[in-house]
Amino acid sequence: MIKVLLVDDHAVVRMGLKMLLNSLPDMEVVGEASEGNEGIEMALEEKPDAILMDLSMPHGKDGLSATGELKKLLPETAILILTMHDDEEYLFRAIQAGASGCVLKSAPHNELVNAIRSVCQGDAYLHPSAQKRLMEEYLGNLKEDGSDTYQLLSDREKEVLTLIAKGYSNKEIAEKLVISVKTVETHKGNLMEKLQMKTRPELVSFALKKGLLGYGIQ
Template sequence: MMSQPDQPLTLVIIDDHPMVRAGIRFELEKHPEAVQVIGEAVDVTSAISLVQELQPQVALLDVHMPGGNGGGGAEVAARCRNMQTKFLALSVSDSAEDVVAVIRAGARGYVTKTISTEELVQSILRVGAGDAAFSPRLAGFVLDAFGTAQVSETDEELDLLSAREQEVMRLIARGYTYKETAAELFISIKTVETHVSAVLRKLQLSNRNELTHWATVRNLV
């Protein structure tokens, strides 16, 4: 069991279901010595704003959420990757695809909503201390994904894209809007739209959600 921190870890709850947020808060508030809940968010956009504003030590992150660019919890983690906040995914889903996507986006752990309160608190403490935390068997998905050879820069599909298209692809896959991508690369929004269309056509993808998945499984975001 993890030792208690000198001060309770600050934490935000990110979930689009009010009853779920209320239940999690109720259970965690039974452990004020370990965790202090300082905020809640209901979708991707509000989650990013909340983390940027409060900079909690840990964020409990639902995987499937509305808002943003359709990337759900993985989008939140990716957009906040360079901040001090550590993300622990808490989801009803135990699919390998969801687990790997959110971990590759920057989360430190992934537990399912069948977890007990004590186990959740311990997982939060582990993640807050910089360690990983997973529900049983989910860690295997991550080991399988990261234990295999990563797609290199000479990947045949990646080679179909120009250098600029690759830059645009990575930013869009991380959840940047067209406007934000244009500002980051000092190009026009129209040029971004043109590049995204070319990327989707060359990779035979239908939308940016598929593009995010394509880039995530190749560890390109």
């Protein structure tokens, strides 16, 4: 059973989502919150598998800020951003904050359900139009720069890059790859030098363009 927490400032939206998800055999809504701070408190109490997080909440903490805090407190919980904004800026900001993906509020019910199941399996999810724009941007970058720095990375560095982009800490990466934290830090330093990048958001953006999170161009 997938335990889901709803964080949205519109009671009618929460009611509709709750009715939809509770009607499914593998999902259960374990809590509702109307703003980010309340959502954080409830998430710590209920330990949900997935959180549907509204992006724009005028009262209290907004969705992006709450997502950033929750990924530090509950790194294993998947956060799916619900948004009305079909905009690249919001998309990248959500991913950088630690979200596993984004779904438009106008999306069909089956797309939302599939997105929840997908992120709970450890995959990332983007709505189709966002995937298309990311691929177009990736192709545009390739035309502007014929060199593919990704090929400079070793297989292990590629693994570390993918896990970093998925939001795992150095310690969690070390446990997954059965290596020391120091070795992870070395790989991270080497790949950032090869890619000429200095920050984690840059790595996440690069990984998105490379399709390392389960979508896009490989």
